Amino acid sequence: MQRTTVQVGPFEVNCPVLAWGDRAWIVDPGAEPDRIAAVLERARLVPEAILLTHGHFDHIGAIPTLQSKWPGLKVYMHPADERVITHPLNSFPPDYPAIGRPANICDVRELEGVHSLKPIFTPGHTPGGMCYFFQDDGLLLSGDTLFAGSVGRTDLPGGDMATLMDSIDALKTLPDETEVVPGHGCATTIGREKASNPFLLRG
Numbered sequence: 001m002q003r004t005t006v007q008v009g010p011f012e013v014n015c016p017v018l019a020w021g022d023r024a025w026i027v028d029p030g031a032e033p034d035r036i037a038a039v040l041e042r043a044r045l046v047p048e049a050i051l052l053t054h055g056h057f058d059h060i061g062a063i064p065t066l067q068s069k070w071p072g073l074k075v076y077m078h079p080a081d082e083r084v085i086t087h088p089l090n091s092f093p094p095d096y097p098a099i100g101r102p103a104n105i106c107d108v109r110e111l112e113g114v115h116s117l118k119p120i121f122t123p124g125h126t127p128g129g130m131c132y133f134f135q136d137d138g139l140l141l142s143g144d145t146l147f148a149g150s151v152g153r154t155d156l157p158g159g160d161m162a163t164l165m166d167s168i169d170a171l172k173t174l175p176d177e178t179e180v181v182p183g184h185g186c187a188t189t190i191g192r193e194k195a196s197n198p199f200l201l202r203g
């Protein structure tokens, strides 16, 4: 896997572009579609799929532009977060206008095993939160569930702290050397978070 992570938008969402040969997956295209598209075009990559860790506005804002550039591009996510995408409070104009329900939504669990992906259901930050573990690469994309030194907030609509802590427990079973790229901020590893993140130490 080749990986380029673009930080997009005022909320600085990590948008990893993952490539195998000339095929790419775009994870959490939150904003700045032109910068994301430039990464693909520079490397002559054809996007096969958009994957969402969850439906919050800062992770989805570039979807309409990317889908008009590449018609038919599918959006893989957990179905429970479709109503997060369309929730009346899920926008932050003018930077993040509401995008409505994207076209071509698919259940991300269909991608289990493709490129060694293990989709992990991690609700708590949102009802349909997902983390993506690429077994062959030892890489976890943790969305807003796990951050370096912290975990996602649970005070937004659909959030729940006890549920989030159960999801964190599931992530603690991954190998210590697993590289973690969260939805915001620095990369880390499962081992480092188990040793130092207060939310992982308390259970």
Ligand SMILES: [Zn+2]
Pocket (backbone or CB within 6 Å): 054, 056, 125, 144
């Ligand atoms: Zn979020």
Ligand SMILES: [Zn+2]
Pocket (backbone or CB within 6 Å): 011, 013, 056, 058, 059, 144, 183, 184
């Ligand atoms: Zn976020």
